[in-house]
Amino acid sequence: MIPVTRTYLPPQDEYQKILKRAWDKQWITNRGELIQELEENLKGYLGVKNIIITNNGTIPIQIAIKALALKGEIITTPFSYVATTSSIVWENCKPVFVDIHPDYLTIDETKIEAAITPATTAILATHVFGNPCAVDAIDAIAKKHNLKVIYDAAHSFAVKYKNESIFSYGDVSTCSFHATKLFHTGEGGAMFCNDDALNHKLFYSHNFGHNGPLAFHGLGINAKISELQAAMGLAVFPYLSTIIGERKKVVDYYTAYLDFRNLRKLKIREHTEWNYSYYPVIFESEQQLLEVMARLETAGIIPRRYFYPSLNTIDYCKGQTMPISESIASRIVCLPLYVGLKEEEMAGICEIINKIN
Numbered sequence: 457m458i459p460v461t462r463t464y465l466p467p468q469d470e471y472q473k474i475l476k477r478a479w480d481k482q483w484i485t486n487r488g489e490l491i492q493e494l495e496e497n498l499k500g501y502l503g504v505k506n507i508i509i510t511n512n513g514t515i516p517i518q519i520a521i522k523a524l525a526l527k528g529e530i531i532t533t534p535f536s537y538v539a540t541t542s543s544i545v546w547e548n549c550k551p552v553f554v555d556i557h558p559d560y561l562t563i564d565e566t567k568i569e570a571a572i573t574p575a576t577t578a579i580l581a582t583h584v585f586g587n588p589c590a591v592d593a594i595d596a597i598a599k600k601h602n603l604k605v606i607y608d609a610a611h612s613f614a615v616k617y618k619n620e621s622i623f624s625y626g627d628v629s630t631c632s633f634h635a636t637k638l639f640h641t642g643e644g645g646a647m648f649c650n651d652d653a654l655n656h657k658l659f660y661s662h663n664f665g666h667n668g669p670l671a672f673h674g675l676g677i678n679a680k681i682s683e684l685q686a687a688m689g690l691a692v693f694p695y696l697s698t699i700i701g702e703r704k705k706v707v708d709y710y711t712a713y714l715d716f717r718n719l720r721k722l723k724i725r726e727h728t729e730w731n732y733s734y735y736p737v738i739f740e741s742e743q744q745l746l747e748v749m750a751r752l753e754t755a756g757i758i759p760r761r762y763f764y765p766s767l768n769t770i771d772y773c774k775g776q777t778m779p780i781s782e783s784i785a786s787r788i789v790c791l792p793l794y795v796g797l798k799e800e801e802m803a804g805i806c807e808i809i810n811k812i813n
């Protein structure tokens with residue numbers, strides 16, 4: 457079977473060598489040396505000021521909403537993974553959707569201002585498939601209306617925009633280190649924040665609010681990662697250039713061999729150093745997509761409908777129509793993309809898809 461993605465597993469002996477350090481110290485969680493080393497490595501690699509590694513990529517969105525004390529309405533995108541929207545609802549705020557740009561698939565910044573009301577406190581947008589939002593325009597809107605900005609950058613590991621880490625945009629950016637993502641710790645994630653005071657609040661929030669063993673800075677939750685997961689991150693870390701390089705080869709192959717007369721691909725925003733994290737293709741109709749998916753499945757190829765359904769249609773936040781997001785969600789699929797995908801497999805995928813023309 458050829459799945460949409462396959463977890464990058466480092467050589468097992470290298471993972472075990474790192475794990476041995478936890479055994480030797482008999483220290484497997486609570487910010488031991490492995491998590492601290494991983495944070496330092498990633499800080500340098502990504503070129504970010506601060507990083508707090510967490511136990512998944514959803515809790516940092518919730519912690520950011522809580523730490524920024526957001527209330528009322530949060531403007532957000534309907535085209536993302538459900539965690540973007542569910543985090544807003546979980547924190548007792550109301551998601552107000554703004555439709556997406558049909559080519560970039562990120563929130564349409566030109567439609568944001570019309571959605572702002574006196575109850576709006578923030579914008580929470582996703583850099584979909586690692587493609588940056590219009591961060592400069594969003595920043596200007598946020599400043600003008602005194603709104604906070606959170607980016608769900610779950611897909612955006614190693615992406616740069618205008619020569620800076622995409623994680624350095626917004627008040628807080630979050631990432632996922634889930635096993636299906638480009639860089640992973642099995643389960644894991646991170647939050648990024650340039651403001652040191654807010655970063656401190658995020659930090660104590662992720663560790664029960666602790667200020668030393670006996671005192672508390674404030675309210676917190678447990679979003680810590682264990683040393684066992686940090687060891688996975690440390691074992692994957694040296695292979696990042698291999699991972700990104702091999703993914704680029706797959707992306708370049710699809711781009712060269714797919715027939716784009718009746719098919720669209722993602723348009724990457726200008727000034728972006730992309731990470732080759734996903735290869736979405738957009739068909740002309742849902743029927744066409746379903747036909748192609750059925751033929752791929754018969755050949756043992758299992759792409760995924762990222763993202764379906766459009767989040768404005770899920771039952772706990774129904775009521776707003778988003779024509780572009782709903783249309784694209786019904787016609788888009790992500791093709792298999794991972795280290796080790798063979799050329800003959802890519803050829804077979806292209807051949808099946810190109811038959812629609």
Ligand SMILES: *Cc1c(COP(=O)(O)O)cnc(C)c1O
Nearest residue numbers: 512513514537539610632633634
């Ligand atoms: C994967 C993902 C998340 C959630 O990450 P987890 O680590 O699985 O909690 C959030 N947002 C987007 C856009 C994602 O793709």
